[in-house]
Amino acid sequence: MAAKPKLCYFRGRGRMESIRWLLAAAGVEFEEEFIETREQYEKLQKDGRLLFGQVPLVEMDGMVLTQTKAILSYLAAKYDLYGKDLKERVRVDMYADGTLDLMMMIALAAFKTPGEKEENLALVVKKAKTCYFPAFEKILKDHGEDFLVGNKFSWADVQLLEAILMVEELDASVLSDFPLLKVVCEQPHKAQEAMNRDKDFSKICLQAFKTRISSIPTIKKFLQPGSQRKLPPDSHYVKTVRKVLQL
Amino acid sequence: MCAFPGVENPGDSIMAAKPKLYYFDGRGRMEPIRWLLAAAGVEFEEEFLETSKDLEKLRNDGSLMFQQVPMVEIDGMKLVQCRAILNYIAAKYNLYGKDTKERALIDMYIEGVADLNEMYLFWSISPPNEQAAKMTQMKDKIANCYLPAFEKVLKSHGQDYVVGNRLSRADIHLVELLYTVDELDPSLLANFPLLKALKTRISNLPTVKKFLQPGSPRKPPLDEKNLAKVKEIFQLK
Numbered sequence: 001m002a003a004k005p006k007l008c009y010f011r012g013r014g015r016m017e018s019i020r021w022l023l024a025a026a027g028v029e030f031e032e033e034f035i036e037t038r039e040q041y042e043k044l045q046k047d048g049r050l051l052f053g054q055v056p057l058v059e060m061d062g063m064v065l066t067q068t069k070a071i072l073s074y075l076a077a078k079y080d081l082y083g084k085d086l087k088e089r090v091r092v093d094m095y096a097d098g099t100l101d102l103m104m105m106i107a108l109a110a111f112k113t114p115g116e117k118e119e120n121l122a123l124v125v126k127k128a129k130t131c132y133f134p135a136f137e138k139i140l141k142d143h144g145e146d147f148l149v150g151n152k153f154s155w156a157d158v159q160l161l162e163a164i165l166m167v168e169e170l171d172a173s174v175l176s177d178f179p180l181l182k183v184v185c186e187q188p189h190k191a192q193e194a195m196n197r198d199k200d201f202s203k204i205c206l207q208a209f210k211t212r213i214s215s216i217p218t219i220k221k222f223l224q225p226g227s228q229r230k231l232p233p234d235s236h237y238v239k240t241v242r243k244v245l246q247l
Numbered sequence: 248m249c250a251f252p253g254v255e256n257p258g259d260s261i262m263a264a265k266p267k268l269y270y271f272d273g274r275g276r277m278e279p280i281r282w283l284l285a286a287a288g289v290e291f292e293e294e295f296l297e298t299s300k301d302l303e304k305l306r307n308d309g310s311l312m313f314q315q316v317p318m319v320e321i322d323g324m325k326l327v328q329c330r331a332i333l334n335y336i337a338a339k340y341n342l343y344g345k346d347t348k349e350r351a352l353i354d355m356y357i358e359g360v361a362d363l364n365e366m367y368l369f370w371s372i373s374p375p376n377e378q379a380a381k382m383t384q385m386k387d388k389i390a391n392c393y394l395p396a397f398e399k400v401l402k403s404h405g406q407d408y409v410v411g412n413r414l415s416r417a418d419i420h421l422v423e424l425l426y427t428v429d430e431l432d433p434s435l436l437a438n439f440p441l442l443k444a445l446k447t448r449i450s451n452l453p454t455v456k457k458f459l460q461p462g463s464p465r466k467p468p469l470d471e472k473n474l475a476k477v478k479e480i481f482q483l484k
Contacts, residue, residue: 052392069354070355
């Protein structure tokens with residue numbers, strides 16, 4: 001029986017969280033080794049397991065992989081979450097990279113001074129509302145399908161849900177700003193009516209997307225307490241990372 | 248402008264349209280794409296942004312999915328996000344290894360190159376008083392982290408190419424980086440014989456050789472005049 005993938009990172013989201021999400025979405029169990037001290041980190045480097053001296057590190061299928069996007073691409077291909085051909089794959093890549101940009105801004109904000117952090121996070125919410133989420137809303141609206149690419153669940157859907165939830169942690173109302181979503185969110189009793197009347201309506205908004213993807217059994221399991229999903233970065237996490245990486 | 252096939256001029260179907268690159272007239276984030284297309288022997292056109300109004304127009308046209316360039320029109324699609332664009336080109340022109348495991352290795356190596364390219368990019372647009380410190384940091388990473396890592400990869404298999412004993416995008420992106428390193432400080436490459444040999448070997452491939460000649464679409468480093476233009480286009484401080 002194949003060994004489970006082994007993840008090596010800090011006990012927090014950072015650059016590893018998207019990898020956890022993708023493995024979980026694919027229904028793949030994984031183990032984690034948490035870096036807590038500078039000594040652990042130096043040992044990893046000395047052992048030659050970190051190609052460029054950096055984590056995330058994932059060991060699987062006989063490979064020692066670093067570089068977040070390399071790992072995510074490998075997982076997406078392995079678990080058939082990368083579209084059916086080259087043209088679908090490029091769309092998955094485009095959408096995934098867009099959401100990764102957004103989520104990286106949030107991850108990096110945790111390491112700024114309090115004033116800068118607030119400013120950066122406000123900018124993230126603004127970008128989500130004015131640039132990223134409208135782009136995805138349009139994609140869903142234009143094809144009217146349940147998933148972002150090729151009418152099939154892919155890495156892009158996992159990343160978008162992850163990004164939506166992360167931005168909602170900063171501003172719970174972020175999805176309700178979309179005109180198409182106003183009925184769904186502000187007048188739920190009317191929304192149900194509208195959705196019952198016109199099944200297609202419920203398919204074309206981000207709020208419905210969020211509900212739909214969250215209900216997928218593997219994702220639902222990952223969203224429950226006790227899963228390997230990590231919490232937003234707190235001061236303890238920031239302190240640990242700074243100490244280990246000597247930032 | 249329609250981003251999907253089926254609405255083209257009938258005449259176009261006889262000969263596929265050349266890819267068209269939308270960016271400013273400089274390296275920035277588009278240069279690896281130019282290198283890869285050139286290495287694959289693919290001719291392309293370029294539309295250069297000259298002012299922030301040009302960028303505004305592209306945004307208003309709905310041509311830029313996340314309101315950013317680079318953007319490449321290819322095969323009836325308007326692609327954004329460098330990695331997505333490069334992945335597409337590499338796969339299409341068979342420069343992405345033979346299977347997912349080779350691809351994972353290629354990806355790991357080129358993401359390292361991309362990280363260093365980011366450092367270079369930010370150095371080139373940072374204020375003069377910050378550049379010295381950034382240069383020191385960059386040279387340190389080049390000399391003590393990246394070049395040793397790649398030299399070790401080449402040494403481990405002793406083959407002519409970085410992955411899978413045949414030409415891939417890993418060779419192209421790495422050699423592009425070696426040229427940049429050479430521009431910054433030729434002495435940085437002194438202790439890396441295998442990397443120097445790779446650079447020579449890849450530079451002699453006909454398509455790459457052509458790209459390295461004057462008059463090709465290859466762009467020079469950012470000078471003062473173009474730096475001012477970049478800051479205006481992207482409204483940087």
